[in-house]
Amino acid sequence: MELRDIMTEIDFVVTEELSLLEAIELMYQKKWNLLPVMNEKREPVGVFTRSCLYRMLKEGCPLSGPIKSYIKRHVETIDIHTPADEIEARVKHSNVGTGVVIHKDGTVAGILTKTDMVMSLLGSLSSLKNQLETILAHSNLGVMLTDEERNIFFMNPKLSDMTGMAEEDFIGQEADAVFPALQALFSGKDSIVPCETKSMKTVATVSSFQSSELKKGCIILFRDTSEIEMMAAELQTVKALKKTLETTLEYAYDGIIMTDEHQRIQMVSPPFLDLFNFQESELLHRSVRTVLPELHLCKVYKTQSAEVSDMMEINGIKYIVHRIPIMEGGQVIGAIGKVMFRQLNEVNELFKRLQRAENKASYYHQQYNQAESARFIWDDIWSIHPYMERLKLSAAKAAKGRSTVLIRGESGTGKELFAHAIHNSSARSKGKFVIVNCAAIPEDLLESEFFGYEEGAFTGARQKGKIGKFDLANGGTLFLDEIGDMSVSLQAKLLRVLQEREFYRVGGTKKIHVDVRIIAATNRPLEEMVNDGSFREDLYYRLNVISLQVPPLRERREDIPFLIQKLMEELNKMLGTTITGLDIASKEALLRFNWPGNVRELKNILERAMTFAEHGKIQLEDLPDYMLKTLPEKKTDLSISLVENAELETIKKALLDMKGNKAKAARLLGISRSGLYEKIKKYQLH
Numbered sequence: 001m002e003l004r005d006i007m008t009e010i011d012f013v014v015t016e017e018l019s020l021l022e023a024i025e026l027m028y029q030k031k032w033n034l035l036p037v038m039n040e041k042r043e044p045v046g047v048f049t050r051s052c053l054y055r056m057l058k059e060g061c062p063l064s065g066p067i068k069s070y071i072k073r074h075v076e077t078i079d080i081h082t083p084a085d086e087i088e089a090r091v092k093h094s095n096v097g098t099g100v101v102i103h104k105d106g107t108v109a110g111i112l113t114k115t116d117m118v119m120s121l122l123g124s125l126s127s128l129k130n131q132l133e134t135i136l137a138h139s140n141l142g143v144m145l146t147d148e149e150r151n152i153f154f155m156n157p158k159l160s161d162m163t164g165m166a167e168e169d170f171i172g173q174e175a176d177a178v179f180p181a182l183q184a185l186f187s188g189k190d191s192i193v194p195c196e197t198k199s200m201k202t203v204a205t206v207s208s209f210q211s212s213e214l215k216k217g218c219i220i221l222f223r224d225t226s227e228i229e230m231m232a233a234e235l236q237t238v239k240a241l242k243k244t245l246e247t248t249l250e251y252a253y254d255g256i257i258m259t260d261e262h263q264r265i266q267m268v269s270p271p272f273l274d275l276f277n278f279q280e281s282e283l284l285h286r287s288v289r290t291v292l293p294e295l296h297l298c299k300v301y302k303t304q305s306a307e308v309s310d311m312m313e314i315n316g317i318k319y320i321v322h323r324i325p326i327m328e329g330g331q332v333i334g335a336i337g338k339v340m341f342r343q344l345n346e347v348n349e350l351f352k353r354l355q356r357a358e359n360k361a362s363y364y365h366q367q368y369n370q371a372e373s374a375r376f377i378w379d380d381i382w383s384i385h386p387y388m389e390r391l392k393l394s395a396a397k398a399a400k401g402r403s404t405v406l407i408r409g410e411s412g413t414g415k416e417l418f419a420h421a422i423h424n425s426s427a428r429s430k431g432k433f434v435i436v437n438c439a440a441i442p443e444d445l446l447e448s449e450f451f452g453y454e455e456g457a458f459t460g461a462r463q464k465g466k467i468g469k470f471d472l473a474n475g476g477t478l479f480l481d482e483i484g485d486m487s488v489s490l491q492a493k494l495l496r497v498l499q500e501r502e503f504y505r506v507g508g509t510k511k512i513h514v515d516v517r518i519i520a521a522t523n524r525p526l527e528e529m530v531n532d533g534s535f536r537e538d539l540y541y542r543l544n545v546i547s548l549q550v551p552p553l554r555e556r557r558e559d560i561p562f563l564i565q566k567l568m569e570e571l572n573k574m575l576g577t578t579i580t581g582l583d584i585a586s587k588e589a590l591l592r593f594n595w596p597g598n599v600r601e602l603k604n605i606l607e608r609a610m611t612f613a614e615h616g617k618i619q620l621e622d623l624p625d626y627m628l629k630t631l632p633e634k635k636t637d638l639s640i641s642l643v644e645n646a647e648l649e650t651i652k653k654a655l656l657d658m659k660g661n662k663a664k665a666a667r668l669l670g671i672s673r674s675g676l677y678e679k680i681k682k683y684q685l686h
């Protein structure tokens, strides 16, 4: 097209006197984009464009008066020698501020351009384009642009990665031919579609664009779903972990509290809430320092190290607390507080039990070390009962001689104690005190236990031989406990040794002479056994040279309080306890009980009660059921008044303090001896 053709479409207007307003009106009326500008000789000097007008309006140019001066300032002429076709091209493609200057003869004088305007517009457009390109290049979304016909004209590097194809392979292609899945997007059926690409799974979304400046078309975004799947899986794991943690906290035996890096409470276990009587809402997201200062959890935020097994006291109750910081990258990002409370008593109890067991073990160890030597003396036989005191005196006298002693009495009355004390106060006290429990050794071993055996006496027997108890006790005392339980045949052998003071070892031929003192004990009715033939009469007479009868506890009830006191002192040492006494009810129960097992039973019951006692004193509930159930009824004729009761207690105490000495007790009480005897009779204190 000739330039002339362009210009012929435009009416030439004399603009010398043209006001701006008129120029605008003219351009709008004629729908012109260009307004040729003529000089006074009606020669065209330039072209005025709509954008020039807009700019003038924006800059606040007066709406009247000639525009020539403005044109002179803002419109410039380019080189006249510019080739016509280039000028034509530039005119055609120019949007703003460009015009053609035509000479009177119709030849082109040059191009008028608003260079500064065009350049700045182009400059900002290109920097915007650069920015867009950078964003698209680094985006982790695949981006594809299509024109109105859905032909691809752009794709970013990420989409090349996703598809494994170069940009050139796509450009110009129809998008839905390359990705058939996109048809559903273009048709509006789906707003998001899965799209299999070569290297990964993606989903695609589409949105259309339309601009007067740009072409119409679509933007298609491809998103890598493996990332989303990974995030979803991670989220799932986090959710599962949270649930596990919540369940653990719910069933944790201890009180547990967790805080974040700002010391705000994030989680609390139900036992913790129970313990401090809180609702969860009162603690969650609040500062642990404010709501639970006594926990001192903030310490670990400073020290950054765990504090394990600290003792804490809240409202007078002791707890064990662990404070543990949660660290990440050398920073405290939270803390855990663990309060142990329920186990504390159990731990204490276990600890106490362990201590008792240890004490007991060392006690027995001590006793074991003392075996084969008599451990007890007269002072170890605790009693205030006059009969017992007399018995001890008689036994002490008997100890001085060489005669055999037979100690009779119910089980647990202290017969063995007497045997020890007799040995210890005898001339043989430096010799061994050897105990044989005739009821505990199997019948067929009893003989070898007594007399020992020679080397090689039995096949399979210990080749070295064995020394018997008689041998062992040579020069000392042999205590034959439970003598009534010995077989008749062995009774004969024993009798022979007692008579001849000599014996043969099992399998031996050599006579062995011994100097042994025999003390025997039994709770069996030997006389009846002699009558029915189960105990040899001659042995009975041989043993029954000096006979001591130890009375059962129920026949010497005055001894009970004294024994309780002494046994408790001993047991406190042995068990490591600090029990100070008994309450009235339990004391009364112990006094009333019949004690079939005598002192041994009393000792066992006290040991058990002291183990269970929790308040420093034994109470009724600490005594065994079997005992409480078998308590004899209170004697009605003994029902006494409060005053009498006080009197009875005072007399008992006086007797106890004076170790049963009635004369001293009467003096202590300030009454006559006969007066005391009367009271003893009245209160059946025998």
Ligand SMILES: Nc1ncnc2c1ncn2[C@@H]1O[C@H](COP(=O)(O)OP(=O)(O)OP(=O)(O)O)[C@@H](O)[C@H]1O
Residues within 6 Å of the ligand: 380, 381, 382, 383, 409, 410, 411, 412, 413, 414, 415, 416, 417, 418, 481, 521, 522, 523, 599, 600, 603
């Ligand atoms: N008077 C006492 N003083 C101190 N402890 C006593 C007294 N009487 C008995 N005991 C204690 O009672 C327990 C039983 O005593 P012991 O073994 O001497 O009785 P026993 O009559 O020999 O019994 P068994 O006939 O069953 O052998 C022992 O622990 C002993 O220390």
